[in-house]
Amino acid sequence: MTGSPVWHPFTQHGLQEPIPQVISASGAHIHCADGRTLLDGISSWWVITHGHCEPRIAAAIADQAGRLDQLIFAGYTHAPAEQLARSLVRLTPTGLTRVFYSDSGSTAVEVALKMALGHWHNRGEPRHRIVVMEHSYHGDTIGTMSVGERGAFNRAYAPLLFDVATVPFPLAGQEQATLDALERLCAGPEKPAAFIVEPLVLGSGGMLFYGPHLLAEMVRICRAHDVLFIADEVMTGWGRTGGLFAFDQVDVSPDILCLAKGLTGGAIPLAVTMASDRIFDSHYSPDRADMFFHSSSFTANPIACAAANANIAIWDEGGVTDRIDALGAALDAGLARLSRDSRFANPRRMGAIAAVDLIVPDAGYLSTVAPRLRAHFLEHGLLLRPLGNTIYAMPPYCTTAAQVDHIFATIGEAAGIVAG
Ligand SMILES: *Cc1c(COP(=O)(O)O)cnc(C)c1O
Numbered sequence: 001m002t003g004s005p006v007w008h009p010f011t012q013h014g015l016q017e018p019i020p021q022v023i024s025a026s027g028a029h030i031h032c033a034d035g036r037t038l039l040d041g042i043s044s045w046w047v048i049t050h051g052h053c054e055p056r057i058a059a060a061i062a063d064q065a066g067r068l069d070q071l072i073f074a075g076y077t078h079a080p081a082e083q084l085a086r087s088l089v090r091l092t093p094t095g096l097t098r099v100f101y102s103d104s105g106s107t108a109v110e111v112a113l114k115m116a117l118g119h120w121h122n123r124g125e126p127r128h129r130i131v132v133m134e135h136s137y138h139g140d141t142i143g144t145m146s147v148g149e150r151g152a153f154n155r156a157y158a159p160l161l162f163d164v165a166t167v168p169f170p171l172a173g174q175e176q177a178t179l180d181a182l183e184r185l186c187a188g189p190e191k192p193a194a195f196i197v198e199p200l201v202l203g204s205g206g207m208l209f210y211g212p213h214l215l216a217e218m219v220r221i222c223r224a225h226d227v228l229f230i231a232d233e234v235m236t237g238w239g240r241t242g243g244l245f246a247f248d249q250v251d252v253s254p255d256i257l258c259l260a261k262g263l264t265g266g267a268i269p270l271a272v273t274m275a276s277d278r279i280f281d282s283h284y285s286p287d288r289a290d291m292f293f294h295s296s297s298f299t300a301n302p303i304a305c306a307a308a309n310a311n312i313a314i315w316d317e318g319g320v321t322d323r324i325d326a327l328g329a330a331l332d333a334g335l336a337r338l339s340r341d342s343r344f345a346n347p348r349r350m351g352a353i354a355a356v357d358l359i360v361p362d363a364g365y366l367s368t369v370a371p372r373l374r375a376h377f378l379e380h381g382l383l384l385r386p387l388g389n390t391i392y393a394m395p396p397y398c399t400t401a402a403q404v405d406h407i408f409a410t411i412g413e414a415a416g417i418v419a420g
Contacts, residue, residue, distance in 0.1 A: 017371060018378070025052035028399040030383065041377075041384045041393045041407050046203065047266030049238050050314060051398035057265045057310045064306035073101065073299040080305035087312045088272060091244060093253035096274040100292070101300035105234035105260035106139030108271035109196070111294055112230045112256045113143055115275055116194035119228065119282045122290050127193035130162075131185050131227070133178075134169040135205030136198060138232050147196050149205060152366050165192065169202065170210045179217055186225035194228035194256070199246035200350060203235040206390045207355035209348055212249040219252040228255040228279070234271070238262030239324050239397065242351030244315065255279060265311040266396075270304035323397040324352050330401040331393065334408030343415035355392035358415060363389045369418050376417045380410045 008019065021033040028051060030038050040048065050057075064080060071078055085099035100115070102108055113130065120127040130147055138144040145154045146161040154161065165185050170178040185192060199215050202208040222229040231254035236246040239262065243249060247257070256279065260271035283292045298304075314320065331354035335347040338356050347356045360369045367388040377384040384391065384407070391414065393407050 015371060017374070020378070027051040027053075028396050028403060036381065038378070038381050038383045039395070039399075039403055039406065041382050041395050043266065043394050043396050044383075045385075046235050046240070046394055047261040048396045049262040049265050049311070050320070051396045054265050054267070054310075054314070056314060057267045057307050060306045060310035061268060061303055064303045068302045070298065070301055070303075074295060078300075078302050078305075080302045080309055081300040084305045084308050084312070087309065088259075088274060091312070091315075092257055092259075092274055093245070093247045095253045095255075095276045096257050097277050098275045098280040100273045100275065100294075101305075102271045102273065102294075102296055103269050103298050103301075103304075104139070104271050105232075105258065106141045106144045107296060108234060108258035108260050108273045109138045109144045109147070109230075109232055110141055111273040112196065112232075112258050113147065113194070114294055115256055115273065115279055115283075115292065116228045116230060118292060119279050120193050122282045122285075127191050129165060129190050129192045131165045131167060131182065131192045131195040133197045133202070134166050135202050135208055136196075136232075137202070137204030138196065138198075138234075152364075169205075169208060170214050175210070175214050178214065179221065182218055182221050183225075186221055186227045191225075192227045194230050195222050196230040196232060198232045198234075199236055199254075200241050200249065201236050201246070201353060204387065206357075206387050207348070207353060207392045209350050215246070216250040216252050219250070219254065223252075230254060230256040230258070232258045234258050234260045238265075238311075238315075239320060240351050240353055240394065242324060242328065243321065263311065264304055264307035265314070268304045268307045270301065270308055320397060326401070327352050327395070327397055327399055327404070330399075330404035333401070334393070334404050334411075337408050338412060341412060341415065343418075352397060353392065353394050355390055356411070358386075358389045358391055358418060360389045360418060372417060373414050376414050377410060380406075380413075382407060382410050384411075 022030045023033050024031045028040055030040050068078055088099050089097055100111055102111055132147045135149050137148045147164055167178050167181040219229050233245055237259045255276050257274040264270050283290055331349050335349060335354055338344045339347045343359055345357045345359055360367055369389055370386050373386045391411050
């Protein structure tokens with residue numbers, strides 16, 4: 001063994017790409033051991049919302065760590081979890097009245113799938129089919145890979161992934177095909193247990209956007225056929241699409257909602273799966289066999305819940321959406337600069353997410369251009385991590401217009417690197 005024993009995620013160590021050591025972070029910046037400062041253009045993988053080391057969140061963590069660090073959550077409870085659950089019920093779409101805690105986006109989705117299957121099982125009409133959308137990403141565990149796009153990410157595990165039914169991604173102008181496919185599957189002979197989807201933005205699938213009208217229609221179709229609608233807002237939640245949640249743009253609610261990433265402002269892992277009374281009620285009975293069989297050691301960790309409560313206090317104070325709007329305007333200005341450059345295609349923005357596709361011969365996640373782009377960005381003091389040939393910025397909300405300008409100037413120069 002040479003060098004560090006650490007095995008990094010989504011990293012090909014055989015390529016010998018540099019792995020900067022980071023010692024601290026503040027606002028939109030991370031500070032490296034070698035003295036460099038990098039602008040965190042992707043919010044440290046989509047989790048940091050307000051900024052790194054947000055003082056109120058850091059203080060809440062420190063305070064809680066000195067009082068109650070961890071508690072078994074089967075049969076016990078604590079104030080940070082109770083307060084957070086009430087806040088979440090208040091802030092999320094109407095009808096989501098139950099809050100189940102876990103630790104990551106993947107576990108939040110696993111819990112959602114198990115809740116949906118448990119619901120039908122306990123009602124005595126078992127259903128096992130899950131409907132998904134093409135190009136979706138819901139996590140990296142076996143269950144969440146099963147409901148995600150099949151490809152390079154999970155080829156080695158394909159035989160163990162369960163079968164799902166897939167509706168096409170709603171490309172602009174072809175939305176009806178998606179709705180028709182969903183309608184057909186919901187009305188078909190094998191009644192689905194649930195439809196799971198990332199509302200408005202498919203993140204890992206390449207920052208693919210679709211409109212609120214379509215989201216609302218998909219909910220209506222599921223409702224009409226009594227198929228549960230699972231909204232995976234692990235990425236879209238906490239302001240990324242402009243409002244607090246993507247579902248704020250429609251007047252319907254999902255049956256189950258998954259939140260993680262920005263739930264604590266990104267400071268510490270925590271996730272929730274929220275459900276309607278109906279799903280809770282199908283698990284509510286005097287029979288222990290009907291309980292919801294899921295737990296993880298750190299369910300509702302008090303320190304993480306305290307961080308989430310501090311995050312919500314910041315949202316409640318107001319001003320966050322103004323900062324997102326200002327950031328959105330800066331992102332638009334950056335995209336406008338690239339829209340005049342024929343080496344880029346599909347400049348797009350929703351809320352605090354901006355993306356553009358670099359035209360390359362080998363498009364796709366394993367496009368050889370991605371590592372070269374990462375190196376170029378690093379050289380220019382930028383943490384960006386393109387999805388194949390899709391370059392996107394998803395910075396924390398404290399990022400200034402000047403910083404956004406630097407991001408897009410550097411993206412603009414990237415096209416030359418690739419051509420050369
Ligand atoms: C990141 C992500 C997940 C997985 O979350 P982890 O915390 O990384 O397990 C699930 N769904 C979506 C939409 C995501 O973007």
